[in-house]
Amino acid sequence: MATVIFKATEACNAQCVYCDVAHNKKAIREKMPYELLELFFTRVNDYLLAKSDDTMEIIWHGGEPLLLGTDYFAKALEFQQKQCEKTAHRIRHSVQTNLTLFRPEFVPVFKQLGVTSFGTSYDPFTDLRGIGATVDANLYRRKFMESVRLVEREGFSWGMIYVVTKLSLDRPLDIFWFLMNLNPTGSMMFNPVYLRDRSLSHLDITAEEFADFLGAIFPAWWKNRWRMPRVEPFRMMEENLRGSRSMICCDSGVCAKTHFGIAPDGNFFQCGRAMDWGLLGLGSIKERSFVDVLEDPAKAKMLERTKLLGETECKGCRFWDVCHGGCPLDGWLKTGSLMSRSRMCVAKKIFLEKYFEPAVNGNGSQKKTVENCRVSVPGAPASRPSGDADEKQNGAIWINLRGAAGDALMLSGVLKQVADRFPQRKFNLVSRTGLDPILRGHPAVGEIGNPPADTRIMSADYWEEPGYGNRGAEAGRAYQTLARMFGLELPVDECLWTANHAEKDRISFGLPWKAGNLLVCPAADSARKQMSIKKWEELVELLSGSDTLIVQAGKRSSPYIRGTYSLLGLADERELIPLLPRFDAVVTVDNFAMHAAHLCGVPAVVLWGPTDHKVSGYRGQRHFQAAPGCGLEQGCMSSGSRELCCVPCSQEHDHCLDSLNLQEIWGAVGEILAEKNEDPWLGREERPAGRRVEEISLP
Amino acid sequence: MNSSPDQILSWENLIYLADFMAASGERAISLLGGEPTLHPLFVDFVLYLLQREFRVNVFTNGIMSSHRLLELKEHLGAVPNERLSFVCNLNNPEQTDAPAWQQKSVEEFLGAMGPWTQPGFNIYRVDFDLEFLFDLVNRYGMKRRLRLGLAHPVPGAETAYIKPSEIGLAIERLYSYRQLFEGFQLDFVPDCGFPLCKFSNEQLGWLYRIGGVEMRFKCSPAIDITPDMNVYACFPLSNINRRSIFEFDNMRQVVDIFAETHRKIRAEAKGIYPECDDCAQMNNGTCSGGGACQLLNIFKNEASVRLPEIESELKNTCLPV
């Protein structure tokens, strides 16, 4: 859209202190003659015919355009209708006015011109804006308020520019709320004052001061932006954050392509401010068309400025896209060169870094880590068992394990290796539900109960250990980490062990065994490690056959998988161990059954999601690892993130485990069942002596 | 903002709680304390809750001023006893040192509100005597259902309570009154914390015959809300995971939070007896394995190895031996 700052007069009824036009002796106070006015609309029409896709915004500016009077605007309308018959629908009129002269008589002609909004400017607290030679600020305010009410009653919208001066700096929020409470229906813009007259330097502000002014009001706008008018530069910055590239002329870097100004004598200028300062003249409307002007080499030079700045002064600035070096006239004000960047770009930078980004992006506080549950007696060594002498002096160490039964089975295996190597080493165990049954009777465990207050405690929470979960290293595996914690030299065989299992299971005699017998164990201590019931049922349907029995084990409260033979609640951990060897394979998730299958040497197909088979799964088992779709590449329950254990997965239907390929799982089970015929021990009630499985040595 | 100090419930908080309960689908509210009838607006609050279509149950010791009793008679005397009920906790006058005026006050209360009132009794010693109770029930036309509770250990307080090792004796003592229960057709439902295993099959059969299917051997969050709008699972666990009711949107969330607290306690120790670990009735959910408050007792004098909220509770209180 091409924009013309159209000054049909530079006369003004106000004498705002910082206004260049009001105090410019060379300002043209007469009205643009009608001949030129008509020529103007001819040029408008020519432009729109030449640029069939473009529209034109005519901003009636000044001085004070309402001084032109209703007749003048009526004439403008007449000329537009005459000269722009076919292009009038692509012309938009708006008016920049102090509104103090607005009367009901203006309404009809503005409505016919299609004016829907007014831009204005106001200062609630200082006397910098005033009417007449005496700069009567009170009169200005009164007239302004009356006119605004009239504007609203007549259905126009209005927006405002507030010019920030030194006098504004001590009450930014008062100014902000005052202006918001006026309830402009259009945009609100905060601009720094630009002063050429050094006698007004007491009003001038630095870039830092402007940034701090914006910073003082930004939080109030940001918090309430939904019910606020559009406030610049805030809204523009927010939109740019979201990818839109809407910018005002000063920041776009391409104002030369779209803007120009016309003075009352018909002379062209780069823009309104250039006109006020007598810079960048581009000839006259009498000789030149709008296309000529927009393609003038001087304008091309302005575009080069943008390129030049991007390669020099502004190179590498991360705010380039919302600034482009600012207004060239700002730069000229500072250095005398139009090719310099604006002095206010510092303001923009400070504002964005100090105020905007922190508010929009949050404070960036560190996520709190889970409080470490590892405890020890103050003054006593924390963890590792250091030797027999130490124990003799201080009594047996109490092992505190906060895990589940599977962790207890791993601990049992590690402690068995400790006991084998160091038979005299004994530990006590803090009693906890589910652990005692696995570890009772262990040769390395003495007492299971409540540790006295002043005793040595050793945490067996291996997931808290440094190095745990490192997939690239064997030492990062769960079993290896636990072994290291108990002083074993790595790598160790990942053997499991328990003395306290039921001698014989009580229920297998009643099961309808078939040629192929599978055990499925869908439940885990965390819902995140579970695949959905629906998926399990689909898998069971795949696995089912006339010669295959599929049994489900787990707690009584676990959901039942249709198609399985339910042993829910009938076999706890101790009772599951003697039952397992009756099965040809176990299909499970990361739970006790996975560990127990390893203990018993029963082939297992294990389904993984938030935890990692490379860390916690056993060699020899068949693992299916789902890729997390939640953005947590390591899985939501990898090392250090166990706090999510009890929190339901937010992905619901997109839970990682539900993305596993059931056909592949079925295929793996099929392979196991086929291999069964090659292994004479598989599927037999009796196995070679002992419950230990000789694990394949780790490379 | 409350219209009264934090020690007593304000109108604003009462309305908030009524809204909260209604939004949660709860239709019954119990008022307890301390002694709820001491609240200056007790009658107004009951009338309000009745107007809000709640069924109101009041736990009281029956000791109140004559003025309060008069208010009860005047304003609550016509309320159907399906809508309003009292549980009056009764103590054996011979086994306790209660002064005569308290006994008289209780009898005056029962004289006025007997038909609305269910007797309550807490077993805090194994040689308790229940005979007085049957007499009161008959004399004042009370409801023929006894709310029978076990006195539980209260953290930080030197109160009498029944230890796990004594529960069997207490049940034997209770069973010795079976003729009176049957003769006067008084039934009872055991309150929380009774372990199933301490009842013999014969005792269970008797319980079933007089109490029907309402027997429970569970311990689960009862949910108490204080005048200053804090909420906890029950009084013995009042310092564990105490929260503000304003943190929740409905009762389901409250129950879930404290059920999780219970689960965490049970993850440390399953039940009050070693046998609980392997107990089938615990596994199938018929019995909770005694009160969670009793479990805290197990951890006393221990090193700091439990969950932080439990450790904090143990540190801040002095559990009875």
Place this chain on the structure above:
Amino acid sequence: MSLRTLVCPYEPELINGFHEREIAVRVDSPSLVREAGNAVRNSGNRLLCVILDSAQPVDAVPFEDGWSGIPILLTAPAAGEFRSIVHKLPLLRSLNLKIYLSSTNENIRDARILSSLGLSCALRIEPGAVDWEALSDLMTYALCGRAPHAPIDPFDYISRNYDSKVHLKWGAVYLDDPEKYFHLDKEKNVALSCKEAVAGQFIGCLDDIERAEPEEIARRTDAWSRNFTGFSPCATCEGFKLCMGSLRPEDEITEGCTAFFSETLETLEALYAQEQRAGKDHVWRL
């Protein structure tokens, strides 16, 4: 000029002189409620409500079954004893009744009680000794209460009419809006608010005013804009959009009212956002 609703005393001759007007008729005796309501209806005019100004608390007002069908605006100094009101609740709920109370602490509390029991209330908020925090608490209940309850004005009116882009006037809750209501005496002299009518501050005769609207009305309508020319502290208040300076305290201590109206705006915005997300009005009303 649009015809205003007329708020006038119960004078049959006065009322019969109007034709097809909307009328709110004032009585100060409960015995006149039915009579006044019927008189307006039978006169060919539309009855907005009967305003019963009671010097007694609500629990002492002798409500009647015969009042059902008559919209009643009851002004009372207080609610009275709760246990007295509770026995009358079935009758009160059956009436088309709105209870207006002043904004004392007790009334703020009682408005909540009555609303929770299904009785519509309004609090007259006057500048001066208002416990803004208590009022804020009540506002939160009125707008966000989780259980169904009767409306509490002015909060209900504000929430139904709030538009973030415009200033909101809610004097209509009290029939104090010069654009909508004229308060008359029996001689048809017009005052622009109830208080002015009581004080005898009339701006002219109804017939004259309806022929040519005096400037006073426009001045009153635009009175809020004088905050911006008179350097009022209200002009820089975050909550101005809802208050518009109408509750400016004489002592110019504005922390309380500022906090109250700001919080109300935030609550309204939150409700609006909720509504947009859910696509329906979350505030349940009887």
